[in-house]
Amino acid sequence: MFGLDKKDSTLLLIVAVLTMFAPFILNPFPEGSALAQFNAGYPDLMQRFVIFGIFAIGFNILFGLTGYLSFGHAAFLGVGSYAAVWMFKLLSMNVIPAIFLAIVVSGLFALLIGFISLRRSGIYFSILTLAFAQMMFALAYSVLTPITNGETGLQLTLNDPRVLGQSATADGSIPVTSLFGMEMRQTFQLDMGAWLFQFNVGYYFSAVIMLIAFFIAIRIFRSPFGMMLRAVKSNQQRVNYTGLNARPYTLAAFVISGMYAGLAGGLLASMDPLAGAERMQWTASGEVVLMTILGGAGTLIGPVLGAGFIKYFENIFSKINDNVLHEWFAFLPDGLENFVVFVMHPFIGKGWNLTLGILFMLVVIFLPGGLVEGGQRIAKLFRKGKAKDSAKPTTKPAE
Amino acid sequence: MDAIFLQILNGLDKGSAYALIALGLTLIFGTLGVVNFAHGALFMLGSFCAVTLNKILNLSVETIDPTKTDFLGNPLKVKTPYVQAWFGDDFGAAIIDWGVPLAILFTIPVMIGIGFIMERGLIKHFYKRPHADQILVTFGLAIVLQELIKYFFGANPIPTPAPDAFKGSFDFGAMLGMDPNVIIYPYWRLIYFGFAAVIIGAVFAFLQFTTFGMVVRAGMADRETVGLLGINIDKRFTIMFGIAAAVAGLAGVMYGPINSPNYHMGMDFLVLSFVVVVVGGMGSLPGAVLAGFLLGILESFASMTQVIDLIPGINQIIIYVVAIIILLTRPRGLMGRKGVMED
Amino acid sequence: MGILEVKGVNKRFGGLQALSDVNLSVKENTVHAIIGPNGAGKSTLLNCLVGKLIPDTGSVMFDGQSVLGRKPYQINQMGISRVFQTPEIFGDLTVLENMMIPCFARRDGAFRLHAYESVAAEKELAEKAEQMLIDVNMIEKRHMHSASMSRGDKRRLETAMCLVQEPRLLLLDEPTAGMARADTNNTIDLLKEIKEKRDITMAIIEHDMHVVFSLADRITVLAQGTPLVEDAPENIKGNPKVREAYLGESA
Numbered sequence: 001m002f003g004l005d006k007k008d009s010t011l012l013l014i015v016a017v018l019t020m021f022a023p024f025i026l027n028p029f030p031e032g033s034a035l036a037q038f039n040a041g042y043p044d045l046m047q048r049f050v051i052f053g054i055f056a057i058g059f060n061i062l063f064g065l066t067g068y069l070s071f072g073h074a075a076f077l078g079v080g081s082y083a084a085v086w087m088f089k090l091l092s093m094n095v096i097p098a099i100f101l102a103i104v105v106s107g108l109f110a111l112l113i114g115f116i117s118l119r120r121s122g123i124y125f126s127i128l129t130l131a132f133a134q135m136m137f138a139l140a141y142s143v144l145t146p147i148t149n150g151e152t153g154l155q156l157t158l159n160d161p162r163v164l165g166q167s168a169t170a171d172g173s174i175p176v177t178s179l180f181g182m183e184m185r186q187t188f189q190l191d192m193g194a195w196l197f198q199f200n201v202g203y204y205f206s207a208v209i210m211l212i213a214f215f216i217a218i219r220i221f222r223s224p225f226g227m228m229l230r231a232v233k234s235n236q237q238r239v240n241y242t243g244l245n246a247r248p249y250t251l252a253a254f255v256i257s258g259m260y261a262g263l264a265g266g267l268l269a270s271m272d273p274l275a276g277a278e279r280m281q282w283t284a285s286g287e288v289v290l291m292t293i294l295g296g297a298g299t300l301i302g303p304v305l306g307a308g309f310i311k312y313f314e315n316i317f318s319k320i321n322d323n324v325l326h327e328w329f330a331f332l333p334d335g336l337e338n339f340v341v342f343v344m345h346p347f348i349g350k351g352w353n354l355t356l357g358i359l360f361m362l363v364v365i366f367l368p369g370g371l372v373e374g375g376q377r378i379a380k381l382f383r384k385g386k387a388k389d390s391a392k393p394t395t396k397p398a399e
Numbered sequence: 400m401d402a403i404f405l406q407i408l409n410g411l412d413k414g415s416a417y418a419l420i421a422l423g424l425t426l427i428f429g430t431l432g433v434v435n436f437a438h439g440a441l442f443m444l445g446s447f448c449a450v451t452l453n454k455i456l457n458l459s460v461e462t463i464d465p466t467k468t469d470f471l472g473n474p475l476k477v478k479t480p481y482v483q484a485w486f487g488d489d490f491g492a493a494i495i496d497w498g499v500p501l502a503i504l505f506t507i508p509v510m511i512g513i514g515f516i517m518e519r520g521l522i523k524h525f526y527k528r529p530h531a532d533q534i535l536v537t538f539g540l541a542i543v544l545q546e547l548i549k550y551f552f553g554a555n556p557i558p559t560p561a562p563d564a565f566k567g568s569f570d571f572g573a574m575l576g577m578d579p580n581v582i583i584y585p586y587w588r589l590i591y592f593g594f595a596a597v598i599i600g601a602v603f604a605f606l607q608f609t610t611f612g613m614v615v616r617a618g619m620a621d622r623e624t625v626g627l628l629g630i631n632i633d634k635r636f637t638i639m640f641g642i643a644a645a646v647a648g649l650a651g652v653m654y655g656p657i658n659s660p661n662y663h664m665g666m667d668f669l670v671l672s673f674v675v676v677v678v679g680g681m682g683s684l685p686g687a688v689l690a691g692f693l694l695g696i697l698e699s700f701a702s703m704t705q706v707i708d709l710i711p712g713i714n715q716i717i718i719y720v721v722a723i724i725i726l727l728t729r730p731r732g733l734m735g736r737k738g739v740m741e742d
Numbered sequence: 743m744g745i746l747e748v749k750g751v752n753k754r755f756g757g758l759q760a761l762s763d764v765n766l767s768v769k770e771n772t773v774h775a776i777i778g779p780n781g782a783g784k785s786t787l788l789n790c791l792v793g794k795l796i797p798d799t800g801s802v803m804f805d806g807q808s809v810l811g812r813k814p815y816q817i818n819q820m821g822i823s824r825v826f827q828t829p830e831i832f833g834d835l836t837v838l839e840n841m842m843i844p845c846f847a848r849r850d851g852a853f854r855l856h857a858y859e860s861v862a863a864e865k866e867l868a869e870k871a872e873q874m875l876i877d878v879n880m881i882e883k884r885h886m887h888s889a890s891m892s893r894g895d896k897r898r899l900e901t902a903m904c905l906v907q908e909p910r911l912l913l914l915d916e917p918t919a920g921m922a923r924a925d926t927n928n929t930i931d932l933l934k935e936i937k938e939k940r941d942i943t944m945a946i947i948e949h950d951m952h953v954v955f956s957l958a959d960r961i962t963v964l965a966q967g968t969p970l971v972e973d974a975p976e977n978i979k980g981n982p983k984v985r986e987a988y989l990g991e992s993a
Contacts, residue, residue: 003860003863005862067531069531069534069535071534116723116726116727119726119727119730120726120730122530123434123530123534123681124677124681124726124730126434126531126534127673127674127677128677128722128723128726130670130673131670131673131674131719131722131723132719132723134670134719135715135716135719135720138712138715138716139712139715139716141715142712142715143711143712143715144712216858219857219858219860220857220858222860222861222862223856223857223858223859223860223861224842224846224850224854224856224859224861224864225854225855225856225857225859226857226861227835227839227842227843227846227861228843228846230832230834230835230839231832231835231843233834234832234833234834234835235830235831235832235833237826237830238830238831238832239815239843240813240814240815240818241792241814241815241818241823241824241826241830242815242818242823242843242844242847242903242907243815243818243819243844243847243848243851243852243907244815244843244847244852244853245813245815245852245853246815248853249853252855252857256857282666282670283542286538286542289535289538293535346546346547346550351546351550353542353546354542354543354546354547354550356542357539357540357541357542357543357545357546358539358543359539360535360536360538360539360542361521361536361539361540361543364532364535364536364539365521365524365536368528368532
């Protein structure tokens with residue numbers, strides 16, 4: 001299918017089915033039930049799943065294939081967001097030109113930054129990208145205020161020209177982002193018994209784009225270009241002495257992953273048309289690194305899993321507070337209950353970052369291959385178990 | 400001329416902090432070959448050692464002063480810090496006033512301990528892992544430390560004042576025979592610079608004149624060979640890590656009065672300190688110190704109104720710009736030579 | 743006129759004159775060995791040929807073109823392939839993938855953005871790579887993770903990776919260094935076979951006399967950075983100068 005082999009086609013199909021039916025799959029618990037807080041089928045959250053999935057898929061093209069660890073990828077996400085919002089301000093509320101400009105601008109930034117950073121490798125590269133991102137963050141906050149609107153962040157106003165659209169709607173409010181008239185915020189609701197399912201235009205739009213992005217990533221992984229990138233990661237000396245110029249290969253990978261980040265940034269702005277400098281901060285760059293590693297760097301599905309995992313738990317953990325904890329552990333004796341809540345308190349609510357940091361360390365220490373590797377290990381255990389079973393003399397007569 | 404001198408002075412305190420952090424980073428990178436993204440967090444922890452000591456010193460006992468009443472007519476409750484209760488009013492107050500310098504004594508063992516625990520408990524297991532893994536795990540640790548501090552101390556900066564004797568500024572220019580009122584310089588910044596100079600000198604002297612330092616320097620040049628000689632280099636490296644942590648911590652303690660400690664100060668300084676290390680030359684201690692002061696001073700020049708008027712925002716990015724230029728023209732930094740401590 | 747002409751090459755590292763006035767001519771379709779005691783400058787010379795070092799003075803011409811100032815990948819694209827002393831292969835990749843990469847490099851040049859094509863569709867190159875693996879008796883290992891192979895197999899793979907590029911000059915840096923006798927003999931057999939089956943020019947840097955005398959058509963003896971003699975193998979054996987250079991070192 002589309003030039004993929006059977007295994008990759010199956011993977012793509014599975015991901016496609018999962019994303020298309022996500023509003024059902026992510027809402028397994030009936031409304032109003034105690035477990036409803038674990039539902040994730042809200043438009044806002046589902047959008048974040050797929051958009052950060054795109055971000056991580058792109059990051060993985062650079063880090064997973066070439067081994068170059070960029071610590072400044074959030075800068076491209078931020079640039080993409082700014083570019084998209086400017087398009088909404090100047091041109092129209094249609095998301096297509098906005099996303100297009102986001103990709104182009106972030107690609108250009110990636111070209112410039114990659115050209116300089118890739119002259120060095122290893123830690124120097126990581127530090128250079130970090131320095132560039134911090135520099136852009138500082139600029140966005142201060143001098144570039146006319147473009148970025150500084151601390152407040154870039155927002156739409158009623159005075160924006162929007163030459164191909166309208167500055168304000170008939171009732172005097174700011175128009176909303178749309179795809180040729182289909183509003184991104186539009187949500188169809190389906191009541192089925194106790195369940196409520198929400199189908200959001202913005203989510204489906206982002207999901208389709210993620211599927212395309214995922215498909216392109218598979219093609220890149222299976223291409224000669226992808227093979228060259230893995231060769232660069234494995235042994236740069238041999239690459240040079242095999243007549244290959246590593247620099248343009250790594251630069252191309254850097255630009256492609258920068259464009260993925262820009263696409264993600266553009267999509268974020270399309271769902272909610274504002275852009276702020278904090279999207280470019282090093283913590284945001286660190287988060288995408290974590291998503292990729294947690295899922296499994298260098299694997300196809302890993303980054304998507306990692307992004308979903310982190311965004312899901314970010315949402316859950318931020319919602320939990322002490323009251324919720326007390327409810328959960330009410331079955332324990334009072335003293336113990338209070339103690340458990342006390343111990344868990346730093347990790348929940350605003351403590352999500354602490355949980356994230358600990359998760360980060362645990363993954364790097366114990367599971368460098370990420371969830372994918374973890375899954376493979378478990379699968380192996382199962383197979384071993386089965387093999388043992390079949391090796392045992394069977395008492396059952398063969399049928 | 401005066402203006403230039405003033406800017407150099409202004410750059411010294413930040414430059415000192417950069418130099419001290421970069422020194423520790425370089426020590427760790429040079430000896431252990433590990434890139435420590437948690438080093439900024441050590442600087443921050445040092446600062447919070449001072450905060451903690453201040454809090455301890457201000458622990459108060461509540462007594463009722465029968466001679467006075469509050470505005471409701473009830474007997475007035477008076478809080479007296481324990482130290483004042485124990486050591487007498489004046490001496491106790493002096494101890495509290497001198498909290499920051501006293502914190503140095505408190506910080507050194509604490510930071511060395513933290514350094515030991517970090518190296519033995521975590522970093523040790525990452526010597527043979529790829530650099531990327533080292534970066535990631537220390538990065539995770541930095542987040543954890545920062546968030547813990549935020550959890551316990553809150554998100555707002557906590558003022559840690561200098562002793563009264565060193566508060567305020569003095570006319571440094573007049574002391575040097577220049578026109579009065581041109582170069583007004585805060586006492587504490589000068590003290591910070593002097594303090595940094597002493598620590599840098601001590602670290603260099605330690606490496607230069609002790610057997611321990613000699614082995615460490617040899618280890619920085621060629622780790623395997625020294626290991627083959629039968630010298631227990633690992634143990635020495637643990638100690639080295641403790642020292643680097645202490646240097647970062649001391650830099651943090653004394654920085655409190657200049658900039659009130661907050662939980663994210665570590666990362667703010669870390670990114671710049673990395674740039675400093677890269678500019679100075681990875682693995683070069685003199686390079687780290689030189690680049691630290693150089694970039695600190697450069698930053699203060701870039702903050703002059705005349706310069707900002709000319710190139711807006713230059714003060715925000717000057718260090719990065721310099722780093723990029725240096726890396727492109729001298730890839731190994733000002734004094735760097737791979738794996739070798741001194742040129 | 744040889745395919746590789748080294749003229750008057752000097753290279754200095756601080757106070758050490760690593761190479762002084764080296765002249766060397768490698769004729770097409772011969773095996774030319776460069777021998778010499780430790781520190782004679784063999785590796786320095788080799789690094790000057792592949793673009794890792796640039797000589798202070800002198801010229802290095804390959805097929806009438808200067809290689810000086812060119813990057814290693816450019817020199818490879820001119821037709822010089824290098825086998826390293828410790829095998830440099832793509833350890834994370836399978837044996838077949840290791841072979842495909844030089845095939846791509848030969849066909850597509852130093853860089854091509856073939857990001858949307860499929861490796862699986864490159865039947866022709868895969869056949870070429872597999873044929874080469876058959877030639878070096880490694881075809882049954884083609885799906886193996888190359889890092890997990892023995893050192894001898896890695897060397898064999900690296901040689902095959904160079905050969906599949908059909909280089910005009912193959913440089914070998916101590917191809918049997920650190921190998922057990924059996925592996926050494928295997929390597930000698932492999933190189934002999936290559937020499938017989940293919941029209942190829944080889945320059946070998948070697949320490950092991952046994953290897954040199956079993957393979958070389960021509961030998962240059964390097965001592966203290968300067969060529970002592972250049973002659974056929976049978977003449978080298980009895981040459982007193984060579985003995986002195988070697989015995990002087992080993993004594």
